[in-house]
Amino acid sequence: MRIDELDTPVLLIDSDALERNLQRLAKMTEAAGIDYRPHTKTHKSATIARMQVEAGAIGVCCAKLGEAEVMAANEIDNILITTPVVGESKIGRLMTARNQAAIAVVADNKQNIEMLGSIAQLSGTKLDVFVEVDVGQGRCGVPPGPEAAILAVMIDNHPWLNFSGLQGYQGKIQMLVDVEERQMQTIEGLNKLSKAIGEVEKKGLTVNIRTGGGTGTLPFDADRGLLTEIQAGSYVFMDSRYGGINWPDANTPPFEQALYILTSVVSKPAPDRVVLDAGLKAASSDHGPPMIENGVGQNYAFGGDEHGILTMTGGEHVPWEVEDKLRLIPSHCDTTVNLYDQYMVIHDKNVIDVWPIEARGRVQ
Amino acid sequence: MRIDELDTPVLLIDSDALERNLQRLAKMTEAAGIDYRPHTKTHKSATIARMQVEAGAIGVCCAKLGEAEVMAANEIDNILITTPVVGESKIGRLMTARNQAAIAVVADNKQNIEMLGSIAQLSGTKLDVFVEVDVGQGRCGVPPGPEAAILAVMIDNHPWLNFSGLQGYQGKIQMLVDVEERQMQTIEGLNKLSKAIGEVEKKGLTVNIRTGGGTGTLPFDADRGLLTEIQAGSYVFMDSRYGGINWPDANTPPFEQALYILTSVVSKPAPDRVVLDAGLKAASSDHGPPMIENGVGQNYAFGGDEHGILTMTGGEHVPWEVEDKLRLIPSHCDTTVNLYDQYMVIHDKNVIDVWPIEARGRVQ
Numbered sequence: 001m002r003i004d005e006l007d008t009p010v011l012l013i014d015s016d017a018l019e020r021n022l023q024r025l026a027k028m029t030e031a032a033g034i035d036y037r038p039h040t041k042t043h044k045s046a047t048i049a050r051m052q053v054e055a056g057a058i059g060v061c062c063a064k065l066g067e068a069e070v071m072a073a074n075e076i077d078n079i080l081i082t083t084p085v086v087g088e089s090k091i092g093r094l095m096t097a098r099n100q101a102a103i104a105v106v107a108d109n110k111q112n113i114e115m116l117g118s119i120a121q122l123s124g125t126k127l128d129v130f131v132e133v134d135v136g137q138g139r140c141g142v143p144p145g146p147e148a149a150i151l152a153v154m155i156d157n158h159p160w161l162n163f164s165g166l167q168g169y170q171g172k173i174q175m176l177v178d179v180e181e182r183q184m185q186t187i188e189g190l191n192k193l194s195k196a197i198g199e200v201e202k203k204g205l206t207v208n209i210r211t212g213g214g215t216g217t218l219p220f221d222a223d224r225g226l227l228t229e230i231q232a233g234s235y236v237f238m239d240s241r242y243g244g245i246n247w248p249d250a251n252t253p254p255f256e257q258a259l260y261i262l263t264s265v266v267s268k269p270a271p272d273r274v275v276l277d278a279g280l281k282a283a284s285s286d287h288g289p290p291m292i293e294n295g296v297g298q299n300y301a302f303g304g305d306e307h308g309i310l311t312m313t314g315g316e317h318v319p320w321e322v323e324d325k326l327r328l329i330p331s332h333c334d335t336t337v338n339l340y341d342q343y344m345v346i347h348d349k350n351v352i353d354v355w356p357i358e359a360r361g362r363v364q
Numbered sequence: 365m366r367i368d369e370l371d372t373p374v375l376l377i378d379s380d381a382l383e384r385n386l387q388r389l390a391k392m393t394e395a396a397g398i399d400y401r402p403h404t405k406t407h408k409s410a411t412i413a414r415m416q417v418e419a420g421a422i423g424v425c426c427a428k429l430g431e432a433e434v435m436a437a438n439e440i441d442n443i444l445i446t447t448p449v450v451g452e453s454k455i456g457r458l459m460t461a462r463n464q465a466a467i468a469v470v471a472d473n474k475q476n477i478e479m480l481g482s483i484a485q486l487s488g489t490k491l492d493v494f495v496e497v498d499v500g501q502g503r504c505g506v507p508p509g510p511e512a513a514i515l516a517v518m519i520d521n522h523p524w525l526n527f528s529g530l531q532g533y534q535g536k537i538q539m540l541v542d543v544e545e546r547q548m549q550t551i552e553g554l555n556k557l558s559k560a561i562g563e564v565e566k567k568g569l570t571v572n573i574r575t576g577g578g579t580g581t582l583p584f585d586a587d588r589g590l591l592t593e594i595q596a597g598s599y600v601f602m603d604s605r606y607g608g609i610n611w612p613d614a615n616t617p618p619f620e621q622a623l624y625i626l627t628s629v630v631s632k633p634a635p636d637r638v639v640l641d642a643g644l645k646a647a648s649s650d651h652g653p654p655m656i657e658n659g660v661g662q663n664y665a666f667g668g669d670e671h672g673i674l675t676m677t678g679g680e681h682v683p684w685e686v687e688d689k690l691r692l693i694p695s696h697c698d699t700t701v702n703l704y705d706q707y708m709v710i711h712d713k714n715v716i717d718v719w720p721i722e723a724r725g726r727v728q
Contacts, residue, residue, distance in 0.1 A: 007728045041669060063670045064641075083467050083670055086630045086641070087687050089371055108631055109686050139667045140631040140639050147493050171668050220411055266450045267472055267504040275504050277428075277450070280699050286649045286666070302650070303503045304535050305405060305698050306427045306447055306727065322473050323451050335644050338703070341725055361705055363645050363670065364371045 001351045003344075004325055007262040008280035011340045012327070013355070015347050017258035018048075018236060024254055025218075026056040026234050032222035037061050037080060037211065039233030042334050044359035045343065046074030048236060053077075059344065061211075061231050065090055065097070066362030072101035074358065080130070081105045082167065082212065082231065084140060086112055088119070090364070095123035104128035106167050108142050113154055113161070120160035128164040129155045130211065133196045135168035135189035144168075144192035149199040158209055165209030166200065168193035169231060174216035179246040186220035194226055218247050239333040240291045261290060261306065261328040261336070270316075271317045276300070276326075278309040283308070283328060284335035290328040300328065365715045367708075368689055372628040373646035375704045376397075377719070379711050382412075382600060386450035388618055390420040390601050396586035400543035401425050401444060401575065403597030403618075406698050406725035409707065410438030412600060415557070429454055430726030436465035438722065441466045444494070444575065446531065446595065448504060450476055452483070454728070459487035468492035469663030470531050472506050473519070474614040477518055477525070484524035492528040493519045494575065497560045498530035499553035508532075508556035513563040520569055530564065532557035533595060538580035543610040550584040558590055563643050579619065604655045625654060625692040626701070626708075627672065635681045640664070640672040640690075647672070647692060654692040664692065667711075694716050 003012070030267055038052045041063040049060050062068040068079045078101070085094050085105050097103055107113050107129050120127040131151045134141030142148050154347055156163040160356065168191050176182040189212075197207045213221035213230040215238075221227050237259035247253050253282045263278035280302055282291040289308075290361025292298045297316060301308040308328075312318055320326060330336035338360055345353035369377070374530050393400045402416045405427040413424050413435055423442025426432040432443045438709075442465070449458050449469050461467055471477050484491040495515045498505030506512050512530065518629040520527040534553050539547040553576075577585035577594040579602075585591050598606055601623035606694045611617050627642035644666055656662045661680060667673040672692075676682055684690060694700035702724055709717035 005453070007451075007457075009727050033529075083641075086628060087371075089369070093371075101459045108633070111686055134633060139633075139671055139673060142631065143633075264450060266448045269472070269498060269503075269505065269507075277447075280648070280650050281702050282724070284644070305702075307503055309503060322475055325704050336647050338669075339725065339727075361645070361703065363373050363642075363703075 002349055003346055003351060005352065006262060006344060008069045008262050008325060009016060009278035010086055010262050011337065011343050012260040012262050013343045013345045014258045014260070016350060021236050021255045021258055022051055022055040025232060027252065028218065028222065029230060030056070034222055034227065034281045035229035037229045037231055038236070039063070039082070039231050040071060040359065042233035042337065044337055044357045045355055046076060046270045046358050047069060047355045049076045056230065061233070064363055065094055066364045067359040068103055069093065069097045069301055070359040070362055072097045072103060079103045082169065083122070084108060084112055085217065088115065089116055091119040095119055095125060095127070098123070098125055098127065102166055104130060105120070106130045106132040107151065107155070108132045108140050110151070110154065113158070114153060117158040117161050126160055126162055128162045128281050130164050130209070131155070131165045133168045134168050135192040135212070136185065137170045137172060142198040146199050148196040149203050152205055153203050163205060165194055165207050165211060166193060167211045168196070169212040171328055174214040174242050176216065177245045179248055182216060182245070183220045186217040187224065190221070190224050190226050204344055216245060231248065234333055237333040239287070239295070240329045241287045243284060243329070247350055257329055259330060259333050260293065261330060262325055263328055265320045265322050265324045267319070268322050270313050271302055272312040274305060274310050274318050277306065278328060279303055279307040280305045281339060283330055284332050284339065286335055287332035290330050293327040293329055300343065309347050367626065367710055367715060368713070370626060370708060370715065372626050372689060373642035374626050375701065376620045376624040377709045378624070379705045379709050379716060381620050385600050385622055386415055386419045388597060389646055392582065392586065393594060394420070395568050398586055398591065399593035401593045401595055402600070403427070403446070404435060404723065406597035406701065407600055408701055408721045409719055410435060410440060410722050411719045413440045425597070428727055429458055430728045431723040432467055433457065433461045434726055435724040436461045436467060440467045445469045446468065446533065448472060448476055448496070452479065455479055455483040456713050459483055459489060459491070462487070462489055462491065466492070466651055468494060468528050470494045470496040471515065472496045472504050474515070474518065477515060481522040481525050490524055492526045494528050494531045494573070495519070497530050497532045497557055497673050499534055499556040499576070500549065501534045501536060508560040512560040513567050516564045516569055517567050527569060529571050529575060530557060531575045532560070535578065538578040539582065539605050539609055541609045543612055546580060546609070547571050547584045549555050550581040551588065554585070554588050563652045567614040579606060596705065598697055599696040603651070604695045605651045607693070613697045622659065622694055623694060623697055625694060626689055628691055629684045629686050629688045632682070632686050636676040636679050638674050638684055639667060640674055641670065642692060643667055643671040644669045645703060647694055648682070648703065649698050650699055651696035654694050657691040657693055658670050671708055675713055678703060
């Protein structure tokens with residue numbers, strides 16, 4: 001099938017760009033002598049998770065238990081759930097999924113650790129647990145002081161839990177545009193993680209795995225040599241927000257745009273304005289509107305759930321007519337992907353594959 | 365099952381509130397002597413569409429062809445697709461779905477009308493077409509002048525198309541807080557529709573159906589007596605944005621909140637702050653963050669794709685601990701529903717039913 005025969009709006013993956021991004025992260029981490037455990041929250045796809053493992057990833061990250069269940073059911077092994085799994089029902093589900101794949105989880109709370117231990121014991125399988133440290137995000141995680149050591153010891157002392165290491169991740173600094181600011185904040189966060197590692201080591205424990213980092217802070221995370229593995233996720237697809245940040249070597253942004261929304265013009269109410277069939281249900285808005293590909297002077301504005309309104313700056317005429325198709329670059333890849341059930345994988349002018357987004361909507 | 369046994373985040377419908385909302389719209393429109401064709405873009409559920417028809421609706425609206433296909437396959441009849449259906453592939457799908465149910469469509473473009481006619485002829489079934497008039501939304505639709513009459517005549521002259529009437533809808537004024545401002549803008553829009561009706565009637569055609577209006581403008585739409593049917597959608601669920609607007613009789617807001625997100629506390633990093641398991645993938649952000657139910661002094665902020673951060677104003681202690689569950693009121697019901705695959709229908713403390721959200725993600 002040709003791309004221009006697709007019904008719209010539809011999510012496209014440029015297969016060549018995806019493959020190049022996969023290889024670039026493999027090379028960058030290999031050069032830095034660091035592992036990577038890419039975050040599947042970006043793509044929510046077992047197919048891409050498999051490609052990441054084939055490219056050299058040691059395993060994957062999942063944001064929620066529901067995503068980990070999907071990956072485990074699709075033969076992806078060595079999974080880290082990067083947010084706490086709380087309550088009897090979910091921990092029971094975790095231990096069930098643990099029968100299909102190695103799954104570790106983070107924790108930041110005594111009561112939660114006790115319940116993880118009790119249910120692990122009931123299931124007869126030891127569970128790997130990381131302590132989450134708040135290195136600046138202000139979300140989950142214990143402060144980078146003695147609290148981390150207290151939880152690490154508690155896990156280590158439990159006969160049905162393994163203390164696997166520490167997680168320190170900051171999503172909010174990944175997309176800082178200024179490269180020096182991003183570097184400085186990465187170092188600040190890593191210093192906090194280093195302090196927590198010191199506290200844990202004082203108790204005689206080893207912090208074998210130090211997991212964190214992301215697409216934006218990758219160069220600085222790798223430089224420091226503190227993390228043993230990088231959780232980059234967005235590098236597979238990129239988006240307009242990531243596309244707008246600066247990199248240490250300005251001439252070589254390490255990754256390229258691989259994800260697009262194909263949309264159609266459905267109305268042309270004025271020569272300088274058309275209405276597209278992609279609105280809030282086709283492109284996430286939490287990082288602002290999507291961009292028109294190569295869209296100099298062409299501005300997209302959301303026109304409700306089902307529409308986008310493309311207006312030319314300066315009253316110029318729109319170069320498209322009703323039925324024409326054009327491509328948008330999402331502003332936030334993770335949340336845009338969550339709106340779709342499948343990817344159309346493209347090469348040149350053709351659709352060469354369809355990949356299900358199995359973990360879409362798995363928020364539990 | 366009890367509500368507090370549910371894994372979270374999960375979407376809840378208060379069945380009593382939903383039923384009262386359904387009955388209230390039925391009574392209000394009956395008193396005004398006007399039909400209603402509720403918009404399924406809010407709930408995306410064949411079950412609720414059936415309840416609306418049983419309560420007295422003459423049919424339903426769908427925003428996209430994909431939604432109409434779902435409703436038609438679930439025996440919902442008399443469907444109006446409120447946005448243009450463009451291109452050979454989609455019009456072909458429309459005519460296929462037309463075999464299962466009466467489906468009408470809006471149009472605002474000559475080329476589109478020609479193609480609707482050609483494919484209707486090929487399929488051997490006459491198609492009902494409305495002309496969409498831009499009454500202020502600035503999105504799709506012809507201006508409220510002679511253009512509407514030109515398209516109406518074109519449709520009427522085509523042997524395989526029926527001219528059914530005019531659509532004039534303004535989403536953007538539905539949630540204007542000030543009741544007089546909302547009334548004024550409703551009247552302005554209806555005046556434009558009235559002008560378009562006049563232009564069409566000058567050509568000797570009758571505008572049998574005048575469709576438009578919504579939950580917020582309902583009292584004024586009904587008063588004017590120009591529309592023959594109301595497209596209200598959000599009235600079934602309401603949301604924090606609609607809940608914040610004023611009504612002509614301030615003591616009786618006509619509809620009540622029936623939709624909630626149940627979420628759990630997964631981390632308590634500080635006495636005045638907890639982290640919830642509902643973020644951008646559990647509550648839409650295009651109308652701002654969701655509200656905590658009865659949450660005086662308790663502010664929800666998005667904490668990324670999977671988390672919300674609840675902070676007490678003034679440093680008070682949060683009344684919840686890890687594992688506790690609480691309810692959020694979505695800021696925008698339509699786009700929040702689009703994130704979920706099913707509703708948990710509740711009564712008192714129990715889950716009494718599970719309804720699939722069959723039309724979720726049907727953006728094509």
